[in-house]
Amino acid sequence: MSDMLQRVVSLTRGPIRHEKVLRESHDKTDAYRTLHLLLFFPTHSSKMASMTSEPHFDDKTMKTLGLAVLLTAFSLTSACNSGSTTSGSGKAAHYSYEVVNVYPHDPNAFTQGLIFRDGKLLESTGQEGESTLRRVDLESGQVVNKVDVADQYFAEGMTVLNGKVYQLTWQHHLGFIYDYQTFQPIGQFSYEGEGWGLTNDGQSLILSDGSNRLRFLDPSTFRVTRTIAVNDNGTAVFKLNELEFIQGEIYANIWHDNRIVTINPQSGAVTAWIDCSGLLKHSEAPDQEAVLNGIALDESSGRLFVTGKLWPKLFEIKIKK
C-alpha cells in the first residue's frame, strides 16, 4: 500500500465518520422539529412555555421569533455547505442482505472486476504475474476461457460496452480492450491516475481510483466528460473499488469494508449502505487482503452476485430493505 493510500485510510475510518454524520443529522432533525413547533403550533408552544415557567410570549411574537430563528438556521446551514461538493440530499438508507444461493469461486482469483452477461460471469483478476480476464461458469465456478495479462501489469476493474471488454490496470495508466465474444485484444487506452473499479451506464465508462471521485469517460476518446464526488450527506466516502451500474444507480465496494454503497450518478450522493458482514466466515478468508470485492447483476433475471478477492465462494444475495 502506498504512503498516500495509508494516509487516506487513516483519515477515513469509515464507522467514526459515519456515526458523526448520523449524530449531526439527528441533531438537525431535532432543531427543525422545535422550529416547526414554534412556527406552526404557537399556542401549543406557549402552553409548553408556561408549563415550564418560561417567560410568556403572545402568538405573533412566537411566530416572529420562530421565523428569525429559522432564517438564521438556514443561513448557517448554507454557510456550512458552501464550498462543499455535495448535493446534501438527506440521509442514506441502511440495508442488510440474505443469501439466496452459494456458488464455488476460484480461491486463487484476486477479484478486481466482476460482471454477469449471457449466462456467464466475466471476471478480471489482479496481482502482477497473475492477472487475467476470464469467462466463468456460474454453477461450477470453472473457467470457460481466459486471457493472461502480461506479467508487469496488475489488472483491475472491467466492464463490457458495445461488444467490447474494457479492463483497467492499477498503476500503469493503461487499459486493455478485447472483443467481448472471442477475448481477442483489439486495443488499449490510457487515463490519468490509478485504476480501481470500472462500470458503465450504457454511454460512459465510469471509473473509480480509490478516492471518493468517480470519473465518467467517453468510450471512444477516453476523455473525462464529468466527475462526481461521492459523499454521504456531505461526508466524502473514499476507497471506492469495484463498481456495478444497477437500475440507474452505481453500486460500489469500499476497499477493506464489508459495506457496499449505492450512489446517485448525477449528484454523487450515497443513497444506501448495504452491510454484507458475515457473508464469508473468518476461517474461509485466506489472508487480510481477501476482502469483499465484486458486484455483478444478471440483468435478465435481476439476480445480484457478490464475491471477494481470493474467496472460495460467490454469493447470490437479495438486499433486505
Ligand SMILES: [Ca+2]
Ligand atoms: Ca461489477
